[in-house]
């Protein structure tokens with residue numbers, strides 16, 4: 078499933094090819110995604126110039142003068158810039174944005190959990206974006222924020238940092254890895270963790286996501302053409318998926334434990 082680093086890598090990969098490009102035509106071959114693709118998407122997008130592509134949490138926003146195309150990759154979605162001559166669509170290529178240059182921005186999604194929405198310029202904030210917490214890579218995200226918002230919370234710190242209203246984009250893998258780097262046991266109550274430890278955790282979250290983006294950036298070199306592979310940060314994981322393997326710091330066996338229905342991995346010696 079694409080997480081924040083994969084979405085950010087996608088954004089960086091396609092941006093040079095679509096920024097400043099005019100959309101000539103939109104082809105929707107399958108509108109039954111997680112939510113129906115708006116009928117008038119082709120009408121509103123045709124002729125518009127894509128000014129830039131932003132990211133908010135795991136959403137991509139294609140900005141035009143008329144509004145923004147809001148795109149979520151869901152569980153299995155991917156975007157690719159296909160240079161001309163554009164090959165015929167394959168089975169899961171559901172939406173094409175044909176650009177004036179002859180290239181095509183192609184949305185592929187075997188499981189169809191992704192979504193496309195149109196946000197007119199003057200519309201109120203979209204409900205999908207309205208309650209999102211801060212971006213983990215923004216300066217506004219820090220240990221003070223985590224400390225303040227965690228007071229009185231009895232739930233686990235892992236559940237707390239994975240709550241998108243607190244901070245967006247910290248998925249299960251990244252939460253496990255960041256808690257390891259910060260030396261915090263994932264089951265500890267969020268409300269009982271000190272400010273210095275939350276400062277370390279905020280830095281660890283940033284570090285883990287930035288390394289994953291960098292790794293995605295290396296494996297996801299080519300967004301043009303076919304055969305682009307999703308980026309994998311897997312080789313760099315310190316605890317996630319490594320139950321019974323030795324901790325990279327102290328050699329104690331990594332433990333796995335289910336917290337809030339999600340597999341968590343941690344070192345019982347280093348994480349307190």
Ligand SMILES: [Zn+2]
Pocket residue numbers: 324325326327328329344345346347348
């Ligand atoms: Zn350890």
